[in-house]
Structures are given as C-alpha cells and as structure tokens.
Amino acid sequence: MMLEHIISMRDFSRDEIDIILEKAIVLEPVARGGKSTLLSGKILATLFFEPSTRTRLSFDTAMKRLGGEVIDFGALEASSVVKGESLADTIRVIGGYADAIVLRHPREGAARMAAEYSNVPIINAGDGAGHHPTQTLLDLYTIMRESSLSGLRIALVGDLKYGRTVHSLAYALSLYHADMTLVSPQQLKMPDVIKKDLEKQGANVRETTRLDDVIGDIDVLYVTRIQRERFPDPAEYLKVSGSYRVTEELLKKANENLKIMHPLPRVDEIDHAVDRTGFARYFEQSFYGVPVRMAVLAMAMGVE
Amino acid sequence: MREKEMRIRRIEHGTVIDHITGGQALNVLHILGISGSTKAVVSVAMNVQSGVLKTKDIVKVEDRELKQEEVDRISLIAPEATINIIRDFKVIEKHTVDLPEIIEGVVKCANPNCISNTDEPVISKFTVYKNPLELRCIYCDHVISEGIAGQLI
Ligand SMILES: [Zn+2]
Numbered sequence: 351m352m353l354e355h356i357i358s359m360r361d362f363s364r365d366e367i368d369i370i371l372e373k374a375i376v377l378e379p380v381a382r383g384g385k386s387t388l389l390s391g392k393i394l395a396t397l398f399f400e401p402s403t404r405t406r407l408s409f410d411t412a413m414k415r416l417g418g419e420v421i422d423f424g425a426l427e428a429s430s431v432v433k434g435e436s437l438a439d440t441i442r443v444i445g446g447y448a449d450a451i452v453l454r455h456p457r458e459g460a461a462r463m464a465a466e467y468s469n470v471p472i473i474n475a476g477d478g479a480g481h482h483p484t485q486t487l488l489d490l491y492t493i494m495r496e497s498s499l500s501g502l503r504i505a506l507v508g509d510l511k512y513g514r515t516v517h518s519l520a521y522a523l524s525l526y527h528a529d530m531t532l533v534s535p536q537q538l539k540m541p542d543v544i545k546k547d548l549e550k551q552g553a554n555v556r557e558t559t560r561l562d563d564v565i566g567d568i569d570v571l572y573v574t575r576i577q578r579e580r581f582p583d584p585a586e587y588l589k590v591s592g593s594y595r596v597t598e599e600l601l602k603k604a605n606e607n608l609k610i611m612h613p614l615p616r617v618d619e620i621d622h623a624v625d626r627t628g629f630a631r632y633f634e635q636s637f638y639g640v641p642v643r644m645a646v647l648a649m650a651m652g653v654e
Numbered sequence: 655m656r657e658k659e660m661r662i663r664r665i666e667h668g669t670v671i672d673h674i675t676g677g678q679a680l681n682v683l684h685i686l687g688i689s690g691s692t693k694a695v696v697s698v699a700m701n702v703q704s705g706v707l708k709t710k711d712i713v714k715v716e717d718r719e720l721k722q723e724e725v726d727r728i729s730l731i732a733p734e735a736t737i738n739i740i741r742d743f744k745v746i747e748k749h750t751v752d753l754p755e756i757i758e759g760v761v762k763c764a765n766p767n768c769i770s771n772t773d774e775p776v777i778s779k780f781t782v783y784k785n786p787l788e789l790r791c792i793y794c795d796h797v798i799s800e801g802i803a804g805q806l807i
Contacts, residue, residue, distance in 0.1 A: 358795070438775050459769035459793025463776045478767050480794055543797050 355465040355472045356646055358481040359518050364525040371491050373645035374638075380415050381640040389418035392651050395448035396422045397440070398475070399455045404614075404636075405475050405484075409452050412643035421448060438467045445470045450650045453477075471650040479514050485613060486518040488642040489572070490526075492635040496609045497569050502528040505564045507594060508574035508619065510540040515613050516574055517544050524553035531564045532557045535590045538580060561594055566603045571596065571629075573612045573619055596620045601629055611635050663697070668716040670738040670745075675731065676701050679711035681803050682728045682735070685760060686720065694718050710734075726754045730761070730787070731803045753782050761789060761805045765796035778807065 380386040394413045396406055406422075413420050437455065441464045444451055451468060453461050454475040461474035461481065476482040493499055504523065506516045510532050520540070523530060530548075532540050536559060548555050558564060565571070573596055581587035596610060596619065612620060612632040624630055648654075674682055679698045683689070688696055695716040704710040711732075725737050729751035739747035759777045763770045770778045770793050780789035780798070789798045798805060 360795070436774050437769075455769075456767075457769045457772060458765060458767050458796070459763075459791065462793045463769045463774060466776075477769075478794075 354650075355461075355468075355474075356483050356650065357461045357465055357472065357474045359483050359486050359522050362483075362522075367487070367490065367522065367525065370487055370642070370645050370649065371494055373649060374487075374491050374641040375495075377416075377644040377648070378638075378641040381412070381637070381644060384415075385417075386415060387417040388648055388653055389413060389416035389651060392418040392449045392653075393447065394418055394420050394450050394452060394647065395444045396420060396452045396475075397444060397454070398422070399437075399453075399460075402454055402476060405454065405482075405639075406452075408639040409473075409475065409643050409647075412640050412647055415640065416644055416648065418647070437464060441467045441472070442469075450647065473646060473650060479512065481518060482514060483518065484639070484643055484646055485515055486522050487646065488635065488639040489515075489519050489611065489613070490522055491638050491642045492611055492631060493570055493609075495638065496631045496634060497607070499526050499528075502526060502570065503531075503568045504528055504570040504572060505531040505533050505561075505568045506572045506574070507533040507561060507596075509538045509576050509580065510534040510574075511538040512577075512580070513574045516540070516572070519572065520544070520548055520553070520555075521551070524548045524551035527552065527554070530555045531568065533559070533561050533564060533594070535559060535576070535594070537590075538576065561596075561600065562603070565600060565608075566605060568605065569607065569609065571604075571608060571610045573610060573616075575615075575617055575619055591619065594619060596624055598623050598627065601627065604629065664743055665697075665714050665716050665740055666743055668694075668714060668718055668740055669720045669725075670740060671713040671715075671720075671725070671728070671732075672710070672736045672738060673704070673732075673734045674711040674713060674728075675734065676704075676709035676711055678731045678803065679713050681731050681806060682711070682713055684806055685727050685731070686715075686724060688715065722749075723754065725751050727757060727760050729753045730757065730782075730789075731806075733787070753784055753787070755782055756780065756792075757782060757789070760807060761798065761802060762807050763791045763794060763796055764798050764801075764805055765791065765794050768794040768796060770794070 410420050445468045450471045452473045452475045455477050458478035458480035460477040465472045576591045578587050608629050609631045610629045679700050697714045699712040701709040719739050735751045737749050738745045758779045770776050779792040
C-alpha cells in the first residue's frame with residue numbers, strides 16, 4: 351500500500367489502519383535501537399508553523415532510525431522568512447527538496463490544502479484544533495500492543511469538548527466497534543455533531559460524568575487534560591479537575607488488566623504514584639509514536 | 655391562478671425557476687452569479703401565495719438556459735425549486751433540483767480558523783449530506799447544518 355497523504359483519520363478504512371499498525375510492529379525493533387537503512391537517501395522536511403517539540407522529535411527520530419535525513423526551517427526562519435509567503439507556495443518550494451513533508455500549522459484544514467499543492471506526500475502533524483492522525487494511529491497501536499482492539503471496552507476521560515485527540519480516537523475506535531464510555535464534566539461533554547457521527551458509524555457510546563461508574567468495567571482508560579482556561583472560576587476548575595484525577599485509590603476498583611493511556615504532557619490528572627503500577631502505559635504510548643511514524647513515513651515514501 | 659402568474663410576464667426564451675422557498679429569490683440570483691452587472695433580463699417575484707399558508711418566489715431569466723449543475727446549487731437554499739426551460743413561450747424541459755455531492759465556491763466555511771478563510775489560494779469546498787441537509791467542510795470538517803443562506807459567498 352502506498353499512502354498518498356496522511357491528513358485525517360476519516361480518510362482511512364479499518365483495513366488501511368491495520369496495514370499501518372502491522373507495519374509498525376515490524377519496525378518496532380528498529381525504534382528500540384536496531385539499525386535500518388530503509389529510508390537511506392530519503393529526505394523528510396518538517397514544517398512546524400507552531401511549536402510542538404515532542405511531535406517533531408518523534409518524527410525526527412523515526413526518520414533517522416530508518417537511515418533518512420531531516421530538514422527544517424531552523425528556529426529563526428519559521429518566524430521571519432516564511433512569514434508573508436503563502437503556505438501553498440512554501441509547500442511547492444519545499445516539495446522540490448524533500449521526499450515527504452510533515453506539516454504542523456495553526457489553521458484547521460491547512461494540511462488538506464497543502465496536499466492539493468504538494469507533489470510529495472503531506473503528513474499532517476496537527477492543524478489547529480483539527481486533525482492529528484499520527485497521534486490517533488499511535489493510540490490505536492498502543493491499545494493493540496498493550497490491550498486489544500477487538501472487543502475493546504474503553505473510557506475516554508476529561509475534556510471531550512475541545513480535545514481533538516479524543517474526537518479523532520473515538521472516530522477510529524468506532525471502526526473497531528469499540529464499546530466507548532465518555533466520561534466528562536457536564537461543561538466539557540463531547541459535542542453532539544461528533545457523537546452523531548460516531549453513531550452513524552455504528553459505535554456503541556455511553557456518557558457519564560462519574561469516573562467511578564465505569565472504572566471496574568473497562569480495559570482501557572484514556573485520560574486527557576482538563577484545561578484551566580476552560581473554567582472562568584478557578585474554584586470550579588479545582589473541584590472539577592479533582593473529581594477526574596486518577597489515583598491509586600480509584601484504581602482499587604479497576605479490572606486488573608486495565609491499561610491507562612494519556613497523550614501527554616500531563617499536569618496532575620494522573621497521580622505520580624500510578625506511574626509505578628502495572629496500569630500505567632502512557633510512557634510506552636509515547637514511545638510507540640516512533641514505530642508508528644516509521645511505518646507512516648516508509649509507506650508515504652513508497653518503501654516496503 | 656392565471657392572474658398570479660401574470661405578475662411577471664411570460665418569457666419567450668430562457669429559464670423560469672419556480673417554487674423557490676419564499677424570500678430566497680435574491681439568494682438564488684446570487685448563487686447563479688446574476689448580479690446588477692449581468693446583461694440578462696431578469697424578473698423576480700417574491701412572496702407569491704402558493705397554497706394556503708405558503709409563499710414562494712419566482713425568478714425568470716431571459717435568453718439563458720441554465721445548466722443542471724448551475725441550478726443544483728440553489729437546492730441548498732431552495733430545495734423545492736423547479737426549473738422550467740422555455741423556448742418560444744413553451745416549456746420544453748422541466749426538472750427539479752438535486753443536491754450536488756460537492757459544492758465549491760458557493761458557501762463560506764463557518765469556522766473562522768479554517769484555512770479556506772485565509773488569503774491562501776483555496777476555494778471553499780463542502781461535501782453535501784442529505785436528510786437532514788449538512789455541509790461538511792473538506793478542509794476543516796466543520797459542519798454547517800443551519801443558516802446556510804447566511805454563509806453564501
Ligand atoms: Zn472549513
């Protein structure tokens with residue numbers, strides 16, 4: 351399978367996702383420090399119009415582990431040289447230098463537009479509040495490696511209103527007919543448009559405001575941050591965020607095979623004490639970004 | 655009935671768009687790209703009684719036979735519209751409008767942070783879903799389900 355562009359999870363069928371995940375399994379030993387020359391002679395351009403150091407480093411690592419080279423703007427140019435030039439022009443120019451482009455941009459839909467102008471594959475590394483498909487792919491990979499994608503019972507917790515990570519993940523999980531429980535405070539419930547969309551895919555979705563209600567009945571707990579900015583009243587924020595904190599106490603009621611995920615960085619939504627338990631999988635999850643991005647890069651550049 | 659139809663004179667050649675949702679005639683002209691600088695003779699009747707409680711608008715464009723893809727776009731705001739192609743005062747073709755699968759350059763994305771609302775060389779583009787009518791921006795995935803008339807470019 352040759353991937354043309356990687357813009358949104360909505361462009362993928364379940365079969366296509368499975369092919370990427372299987373490719374990532376093959377490449378995981380390389381991500382762990384093995385040697386590969388799979389992408390030697392290839393050049394990846396990382397165009398970050400807003401900072402996201404972790405995502406950029408993850409792509410850099412993936413490319414370099416596969417023997418390829420990475421070019422970018424450098425810190426200064428991103429703010430000065432590129433300013434004033436249209437994204438469409440930048441893409442056409444950089445497309446002449448690189449074999450694929452990783453793009454992060456503050457505007458929603460930027461990657462889709464870039465793909466229209468690019469003669470090399472565009473990999474969307476986040477466009478505004480829009481898509482970030484490699485995050486979703488690495489989430490799925492983590493579930494596959496640490497739990498199971500079939501018959502999955504998962505709770506998505508936290509800011510389900512603004513969090514694009516969970517929207518995209520929920521959509522992808524609907525392709526796997528996962529049993530999903532949405533756990534959030536009233537003010538941060540998943541928007542109806544997204545829920546309707548999940549139901550259209552045949553997803554089984556429940557909602558609750560209490561983490562306690564589901565903790566004993568799930569295989570994966572996917573935690574996201576509740577941002578302070580969403581609450582005009584600081585006292586209200588403390589009260590709400592406190593009631594979704596994952597602690598050892600809460601986990602006493604958990605299924606023993608429960609796995610906890612988090613897209614990171616976290617603030618205090620998961621107690622540090624939980625890190626030492628067998629439930630914690632968020633650092634593995636972060637690592638899995640490397641083999642998944644390797645798979646995406648190799649497939650985007652047409653290397654089997 | 656005869657008298658009501660006579661509010662606008664019959665035309666010899668051209669297109670009559672009938673059964674436009676009451677009040678939407680000017681938006682229909684807008685979508686069709688018919689503005690003050692167009693040479694065509696255009697007549698508009700608005701809020702004509704149609705049935706007991708409903709009103710409709712009628713647009714007649716002379717000497718121009720509108721193509722299916724032109725008229726389909728008006729189904730966004732006037733789903734009941736009928737198109738009559740007139741030659742020598744006779745209706746030679748009559749059809750309803752059908753929503754296109756994709757609309758381009760007609761509606762502006764309602765998401766202010768969408769790439770289609772910047773100076774980038776990009777034309778707004780939506781996937782059209784029917785029953786209920788929804789437009790999903792191809793770029794940012796934002797869904798417009800109501801107030802489409804207000805989003806016309
Ligand atoms: Zn948009």
